[in-house]
Amino acid sequence: MGNRNTFLLPDLGEGLPDATIVEWYVKVGDTVRLDDNLVSMETAKAVVDVPSPVSGKVLRLGGGPGDVIATGAMLAEFEVDPSMPQRAEGQDTGHHHGARPAGKGVGTQDPAPDDRVVASSEGGAIEDAGVPPPERKSDAGGERADSGTVVGAMQSSDAVQSDRLLSVGGVRAMPAVRALARKLRVDLSRVTGTGADGVVTMADVKRAAAEGTAAAGHHPNPPPRAGKGAADFRQSPAAPSPPAGEGRGGSTRSAAQRTALSASGRPMRTQPPSVSASGQPEQLRGVRRNMARVMADAHSKVVPTTLVDDADIQAWHPGNDVTVRLVRAICVAAAAVPALNAWFDGDTLTRTLHPHVDLGIAVDTADGLFVPALRNADLLDARGVRAAVDRLRAQVEDRSIPASELTGHTISLSNFGMFAGRYATPVVVPPCVAIVGAGKLSQDVVAVIGGIEVHRRMPISLTFDHRAATGGEAARFLKAILDDLALPN
Numbered sequence: 001m002g003n004r005n006t007f008l009l010p011d012l013g014e015g016l017p018d019a020t021i022v023e024w025y026v027k028v029g030d031t032v033r034l035d036d037n038l039v040s041m042e043t044a045k046a047v048v049d050v051p052s053p054v055s056g057k058v059l060r061l062g063g064g065p066g067d068v069i070a071t072g073a074m075l076a077e078f079e080v081d082p083s084m085p086q087r088a089e090g091q092d093t094g095h096h097h098g099a100r101p102a103g104k105g106v107g108t109q110d111p112a113p114d115d116r117v118v119a120s121s122e123g124g125a126i127e128d129a130g131v132p133p134p135e136r137k138s139d140a141g142g143e144r145a146d147s148g149t150v151v152g153a154m155q156s157s158d159a160v161q162s163d164r165l166l167s168v169g170g171v172r173a174m175p176a177v178r179a180l181a182r183k184l185r186v187d188l189s190r191v192t193g194t195g196a197d198g199v200v201t202m203a204d205v206k207r208a209a210a211e212g213t214a215a216a217g218h219h220p221n222p223p224p225r226a227g228k229g230a231a232d233f234r235q236s237p238a239a240p241s242p243p244a245g246e247g248r249g250g251s252t253r254s255a256a257q258r259t260a261l262s263a264s265g266r267p268m269r270t271q272p273p274s275v276s277a278s279g280q281p282e283q284l285r286g287v288r289r290n291m292a293r294v295m296a297d298a299h300s301k302v303v304p305t306t307l308v309d310d311a312d313i314q315a316w317h318p319g320n321d322v323t324v325r326l327v328r329a330i331c332v333a334a335a336a337v338p339a340l341n342a343w344f345d346g347d348t349l350t351r352t353l354h355p356h357v358d359l360g361i362a363v364d365t366a367d368g369l370f371v372p373a374l375r376n377a378d379l380l381d382a383r384g385v386r387a388a389v390d391r392l393r394a395q396v397e398d399r400s401i402p403a404s405e406l407t408g409h410t411i412s413l414s415n416f417g418m419f420a421g422r423y424a425t426p427v428v429v430p431p432c433v434a435i436v437g438a439g440k441l442s443q444d445v446v447a448v449i450g451g452i453e454v455h456r457r458m459p460i461s462l463t464f465d466h467r468a469a470t471g472g473e474a475a476r477f478l479k480a481i482l483d484d485l486a487l488p489n
Contacts, residue, residue: 005054009062009075012041012048018070019043020285021063030058034085038076041069042285050075055084068283173200179399181205182366190214287368298429301346303466306425307478311485312446314455322458324385325485326413326438331357331378333480334411340477341411343431344468351468352431360409360432361389363396370396371429373409417441422459433468436481437461458485 012019019041026032026039035051042048060077062069069075080086171188173181177200181188184205191208193200208214284292311329313320334341334357343352357378360371372392374380380388395401412435414426422439429435439459446455460481464474 003080004059005056005078005080006074007038007053007076007078008072009041009069010050011071012043012050016043016071018068019048020283021065021067021069022047023065024061026052026058026061028058028061031081032056032058032078034087052076052078053087054078054080055086056081066283171200172198177202177205183397184209185215187214287365287370289368291368294429295427298427301430302428304425304428304463305466305471305474306461306463307471307474308423308459308461309478309482310444310457310459311482312455312457313441313485314453314457315486315488316456317489320489321382321386322438322441323389323415324382326415326436327359327374327377327380327385327389328382329481329484330359330411330413330436332484333477334378336480337473337477339469339473340434340462340464342433342468343410344433344465345431346467351433354410356410358408358410360412361392362412362414362426363393365396370401370406371409371412372396372401372405373407375405411435413438417459423461426461426463428463428465430465432465434462434464434474434477437463460485 009019020043022040022042024039025037032038032052032055034053034055037049038052039050040047041050057079058076059079060074062073062075171191172193173188178188180186180202181191181200186205186208188200188205191200191204191214194204195201313325316325338353339351341354341357343354344350345352356376359374359377361374363370363372372395374385374388374392377385377388392401392405395405409432411432412426412429414424414435415438416424417438417440420440422442424437424439426435426437437460439461441456441458443454444457445452446457460478462474462478462481464477
C-alpha cells in the first residue's frame with residue numbers, strides 16, 4: 001500500500017492568492033499517472049490545467065466546480081503507488097507555493113510584443129498561442145514570463161490553455177464566443193449550436209443577434225411565477241423534466257436546491273452567466289477580481305492629492321475631437337512638467353522620468369476596467385491618435401488586445417465625462433504618479449471684461465501621488481493642460 005500525499009494548490013500566476021475550480025478531470029477512486037491533467041482552474045486572468053504531482057489513487061478532492069481554493073490549501077489527496085512513475089525528489093514542477101519573488105511587479109518583464117490574449121468565459125484573458133507544457137520555462141533563468149496587466153500588476157502563468165472550450169450552464173462555447181455574446185447581448189442558452197456536438201459558434205451568435213431571437217433578458221414564454229419561498233430557493237438549471245403523464249403541478253423534481261455556498265462551505269456561482277441570481281452573493285472573477293485587488297493595493301500605498309479646474313474651450317473650432325485634444329494637452333503638460341509623467345518606487349524611494357508619453361486610457365467594460373497603453377502618444381498627430389484609440393478600444397471589446405498593450409503606461413486618462421460627472425478623484429495605480437480625469441462638458445456663465453458670457457467648459461481633475469510630486473509641480477501640470485485646451489485648434 002502506498003503513502004498518502006496531500007497536494008496543495010500551487011501558485012498559478014505569480015502571487016495570485018486563489019483560483020476557482022472549473023472542471024475536474026478525475027474523481028475519487030480514479031488512478032492517475034504523474035503529470036496527467038488533474039483539474040482545470042480559473043485564475044484572475046487564465047484557465048490553467050493543473051497536472052497531477054504523483055502517480056496513484058485519488059482519495060479526496062478539495063472542492064467542486066465553482067469552488068474558490070486558496071493558494072496553498074488542499075486541492076487533492078492521493079494514495080501514492082510506488083510501482084508507478086514518480087517525480088524525483090526536488091524536481092521542479094513549474095508551480096510554486098511561495099510568495100512572489102522580490103522585484104516582480106509593475107513595469108518588469110514585459111511580454112513579447114506579439115503575445116496576444118483572448119477573453120475567458122467570465123472575463124480576463126488567456127494566451128492565444130499553443131499550450132505550453134506545464135514545466136516549460138520562459139528563459140534560461142527559469143522565471144515565468146509576465147503576460148501583462150489589465151489594471152495594475154496582473155500576471156498569468158505560462159501553463160495556460162488556448163481559447164478553451166467550456167460548458168457553462170449547459171452551453172458549450174469558446175470563451176471568445178461568450179465574449180461576443182455578451183457584447184451583442186445574446187443569451188447563449190437560447191442559441192442553437194451548429195458546431196460539432198452542438199457547440200455554439202461565432203456565426204450562431206451573430207445570426208441570433210441579427211434575428212433578435214435570443215436577446216438577453218427576453219423570454220417569450222416566461223415560466224409561472226413561483227410561490228412563497230421562491231426567493232430563498234431555486235431549482236437547478238440542470239434539473240430533470242417531470243416524467244410523462246405528470247401535471248404541471250407535479251413535485252417530482254429532486255435536484256438539490258442552489259444556495260450561495262457549495263457543499264464544502266465555499267462561495268460559488270449559483271446560476272449560469274445568462275441568469276440573474278438576485279439577492280445572492282456573486283464571486284468576483286477575471287478582470288473585475290483583479291481590479292478589486294489592484295485598487296485596494298493602490299489605496300494602501302499611494303498618497304493621493306487631487307486638483308480640479310475648468311478648461312475654457314469656447315474658442316474651439318467646429319470638429320475638434322475631445323479625446324484627441326485631451327491626449328495632446330497631457331503630452332504638452334508632460335513635456336513642460338516631466339515630474340508627473342513618471343514612475344515612483346515607494347520601497348526604494350526612486351523616481352523614473354520618462355522621455356515619451358505612454359498614455360493609459362481607461363476603457364470600461366461589463367467584465368471590468370481595462371487600461372490599454374497608447375504608445376508614444378507625444379509623437380502622434382491628431383489622425384494617428386484617433387486611429388490608435390479606436391484600435392485599442394476595438395481590441396478591448398473583442399478581447400484580442402495584445403498583452404503588451406496592457407502594461408507599462410506612464411500616465412493615465414479617464415474620460416468619464418462622456419457618461420456623467422464633473423470632478424473626480426481617479427485612482428493612481430503604482431508605479432504611475434498621476435492620472436487625469438475629464439468631466440462632462442457644460443455651458444457656464446463666466447465673467448469677462450465688460451460683463452458676463454456663457455462659455456463651453458470642460459472640468460479637469462488631476463490626481464497625483466504626493467510622495468513623488470509637489471503641489472507646485474501638479475499645479476503647473478494642470479495649468480499646461482488648461483492652456484492647451486483653451487487653444488482654438
